[in-house]
Amino acid sequence: MVNRVSVGIVSASGTGLQEVSTVVSNLGTGISLAIGVGGRDAGRQVGGIMFLEALRLLACDPATGVIVLISKPPDPDVTAAIAAEAAGAAQPVVTAFMGGRPGAAGPWAYCAATLEEAGIAASMLARGEGAAAIGSLLASRMAELDTAAAEARRGFLPCQRFVRGLFSGGTLCSEAAAVMAPHLGLVHGNVGGSSLADTWTSTGHTVLDLGADEFTVGRPHPMIDYSLRCRRIMQEAADPGVAVMLLDVVLGYGAHPDPAAELAPAIRATCAAAARQGRRLAVVCAVTGTERDPQCRSAVERALGDAGALVAPSNAAAAYLAATIVPGRPA
Numbered sequence: 242m243v244n245r246v247s248v249g250i251v252s253a254s255g256t257g258l259q260e261v262s263t264v265v266s267n268l269g270t271g272i273s274l275a276i277g278v279g280g281r282d283a284g285r286q287v288g289g290i291m292f293l294e295a296l297r298l299l300a301c302d303p304a305t306g307v308i309v310l311i312s313k314p315p316d317p318d319v320t321a322a323i324a325a326e327a328a329g330a331a332q333p334v335v336t337a338f339m340g341g342r343p344g345a346a347g348p349w350a351y352c353a354a355t356l357e358e359a360g361i362a363a364s365m366l367a368r369g370e371g372a373a374a375i376g377s378l379l380a381s382r383m384a385e386l387d388t389a390a391a392e393a394r395r396g397f398l399p400c401q402r403f404v405r406g407l408f409s410g411g412t413l414c415s416e417a418a419a420v421m422a423p424h425l426g427l428v429h430g431n432v433g434g435s436s437l438a439d440t441w442t443s444t445g446h447t448v449l450d451l452g453a454d455e456f457t458v459g460r461p462h463p464m465i466d467y468s469l470r471c472r473r474i475m476q477e478a479a480d481p482g483v484a485v486m487l488l489d490v491v492l493g494y495g496a497h498p499d500p501a502a503e504l505a506p507a508i509r510a511t512c513a514a515a516a517r518q519g520r521r522l523a524v525v526c527a528v529t530g531t532e533r534d535p536q537c538r539s540a541v542e543r544a545l546g547d548a549g550a551l552v553a554p555s556n557a558a559a560a561y562l563a564a565t566i567v568p569g570r571p572a
Contacts (some may be wrong), residue, residue, distance in 0.1 A: 242493075242533035244271030247306035248363045249299035249332075251276050251292055253283045254339075256410030256491060257311045257356055259529055260556055261337065264360025266531050267538075270367050273305040274298070283315035283323075292319070293326055300330035307350075307367045309335045309359055313415075324348055335363045339416060351375065355557035356416060386558055390565040393551060396521040397484050397567070404428075404563045405477040406448035406487035407470050409463040410556075413489045413529070414450040417560035421446065424564035431455070443477060448487065464496045467503035478511035478522055485523045486511070487563040489556055490541060492530025500536065501544035508548040523566055524550040527559035 243266035252258035255277055262272050276298070278291035292312070299305045308330060315323060315338065324347045327334045333350030337359035350366060353359035362375050404421065408414035411432055418428045429436045429447040437444065440455055449456075451463040451470055463470050470488075477483055490500050497503065508524050515522040526545050530538040542552045553559035 243275075243531055244269070245273070246271030247273050247304060247367050248309060249273045249275070249302060249305035249307070250309045250311065251278060251295040251299065252309075252311035253278050253280050253292060253313065253315075254311055254412040255280075256529065257337070257339070257412040257416075259491065259493065260356040260410075260413065261309055261311060261360045261363070263529055263531050263538075264357050264555060265364045265367075268361065268364040270364040273302060280313075283312040283319050285316040285318070289315060289319035289322055293322060296323065296326050296330070300326070300332065306332055307335065307363045308332050309337065309363045311337045311356070311359065312339070314338045320347075333366050335359050335366065339412065339419065355420065355555075356412075357555035357557040360555075382554070382558065383561075386553070386562050387565065389551065390562055393523050393562075393566050398481075398520055400482055401484035401520065402567060403480070403482050404446045404448075404485045404487055404567060405443055405480075405483050406560075406563070407473055407477070408448065408450050408489045409452050409470070409491055410489055410529070411450040411452055413491075413527075413556045414448050416556055417487060417489075417563075418448045420557050420560035421448070421564040424561075425567070443480070449473075464491050467497060467500065467507075471503060471507040474507050474511055475514070478515060481518070481520065483522065484567045485525060485563045487559060488524065488526045488550075489559075490526055490528045490530075490545070492528065492534040492536045492538060492541065494535065496536070498536065501541045501548075505544050505548035508545065508550050512549050523563075524548075525553060525559050525563045525566075526550045527553045527556045529556065 243262050276295040282291045283289050299308050328348040335351045336349045337353045351362040415432045425446045431440045
């Protein structure tokens with residue numbers, strides 16, 4: 242559950258919408274309207290029909306002071322149509338077109354590289370602050386992550402080179418891969434075209450969306466049922482080359498009522514198993530949610546931290562932290 246204030250969102254991603262809306266709410270701002278349009282809407286076949294209608298609705302909404310647009314990079318013709326529509330909006334428009342910035346030529350007030358950056362930009366624009374203030378806050382957060390990574394980097398064996406990420410949100414998984422790739426090189430996965438011969442066996446740096454079809458046939462989604470992910474955590478952590486496990490935790494109605502009760506024992510068990518083999522394992526988590534969610538964000542973060550996890554303030558921050566704990570070690 243999020244605060245109700247003045248940021249309106251159009252999103253072709255469910256978990257992308259949730260990540261941005263919770264970042265905005267956790268910064269003390271809030272959401273006027275959040276409209277999900279389906280993951281394929283901004284592609285060539287659909288042509289952005291619902292995306293454009295939702296943008297028009299927000300542009301006419303007196304309660305909306307800032308508009309955020311979230312999607313994988315839209316089809317070029319759809320991007321042009323979105324830009325034309327956004328140019329007529331009185332509100333500043335923030336884009337998070339995951340996988341690439343749309344460029345300065347558009348009418349966007351701010352082009353975000355990550356979902357967290359989009360949420361920060363929207364929140365600060367809603368408070369009347371500009372690009373300098375946004376950049377200052379982002380730089381401060383990055384410095385905190387660099388400090389945390391430096392502290393967490395100690396104690397790994399030379400063979401420990403890899404990050405393994407296990408996600409319940411497909412967009413969060415894609416974002417993590419995009420954030421880590423500049424630091425780690427090739428990141429394998431099952432989103433955006435699989436680079437794994439077998440998604441049940443990871444190699445090198447790997448991030449997996451456990452909500453994909455190959456993992457959910459005949460079983461509940463991993464936001465609800467953590468059993469598959471807990472087993473896979475143990476499997477990945479048993480690889481002597483793994484240094485960091487990266488996990489998302491999505492809260493809200495319809496998600497697991499107590500995710501920490503499932504994940505915390507798995508984190509403790511994997512760290513203990515690695516220690517018995519003379520290895521150290523870092524576990525990095527990010528919680529997508531707010532204090533008003535039924536699970537309570539701070540309670541989940543505290544339980545994960547008590548289990549030994551490093552808890553980052555966002556999915557993008559967690560991915561950056563995971564990657565920089567093992568810098569300069571491409572697969």
